[in-house]
Amino acid sequence: xxxxxxxxxxxxxxxxxxxxxxxxxxxxxxxxxxxxxxxxxxxxxxxxxxxxxxxxxxxxxxxxxxxxxxxxxxxxxxxxxxxxxxxxxxxxxxxxxxxxxxxxxxxxxxxxxxx
Amino acid sequence: xxxxxxxxxxxxxxxxxxxxxxxxxxxxxxxxxxxxxxxxxxxxxxxxxxxxxxxxxxxxxxxxxxxxxxxxxxxxxxxxxxxxxxxxxxxxxxxxxxxxxxxxxxxxxxxx
Numbered sequence: 001x002x003x004x005x006x007x008x009x010x011x012x013x014x015x016x017x018x019x020x021x022x023x024x025x026x027x028x029x030x031x032x033x034x035x036x037x038x039x040x041x042x043x044x045x046x047x048x049x050x051x052x053x054x055x056x057x058x059x060x061x062x063x064x065x066x067x068x069x070x071x072x073x074x075x076x077x078x079x080x081x082x083x084x085x086x087x088x089x090x091x092x093x094x095x096x097x098x099x100x101x102x103x104x105x106x107x108x109x110x111x112x113x114x115x
Numbered sequence: 116x117x118x119x120x121x122x123x124x125x126x127x128x129x130x131x132x133x134x135x136x137x138x139x140x141x142x143x144x145x146x147x148x149x150x151x152x153x154x155x156x157x158x159x160x161x162x163x164x165x166x167x168x169x170x171x172x173x174x175x176x177x178x179x180x181x182x183x184x185x186x187x188x189x190x191x192x193x194x195x196x197x198x199x200x201x202x203x204x205x206x207x208x209x210x211x212x213x214x215x216x217x218x219x220x221x222x223x224x225x226x227x
């Protein structure tokens with residue numbers, strides 16, 4: 001299993017440009033998440049999905065959009081990039097059934113700089 | 116509101132010395148508890164977790180943590196650290212029925 005994969009690893013954007021961060025998992029997990037990590041701030045949840053076709057906002061959704069057309073893929077779209085979106089982005093997935101809760105598995109991250 | 120507090124943003128410790136990384140949480144409901152480790156330029160990996168049962172939880176790489184319900188703490192310990200333990204450590208809490216909450220992280224510096 002490849003686990004959770006993310007592309008690209010690094011990207012530099014100009015203000016106002018758009019891009020899509022790709023995330024895929026091959027563990028048949030139903031839950032998927034996008035986080036951003038800023039120095040000294042821990043991880044903040046941007047969006048999450050409980051299954052194909054279902055997404056919901058996290059703590060910091062403004063400026064981002066997501067879709068979940070398949071179980072495996074959960075792309076994150078940045079429209080009109082701003083310097084405040086300079087961060088490291090992590091995708092994660094987990095399996096949750098009923099009242100149980102399993103750990104999240106993380107991708108290697110995408111380091112995005114907006115200039 | 117639920118929250119997770121990691122009391123130290125950075126912890127320096129000499130190689131082969133013991134270490135404790137502190138984590139406290141606030142929640143009005145029962146919780147699941149996790150510690151994750153992030154090595155430089157990598158994603159997060161699970162170190163250990165507490166879901167139920169014994170309050171002393173053993174994880175990978177010689178780490179362990181103890182759940183203390185009365186003090187709402189889940190401190191991470193290792194009796195003897197190695198240079199390879201240099202990383203950032205995140206405590207995380209899942210209040211049952213809700214989403215995961217991460218602490219802000221503790222950076223562990225191992226001194227030779």
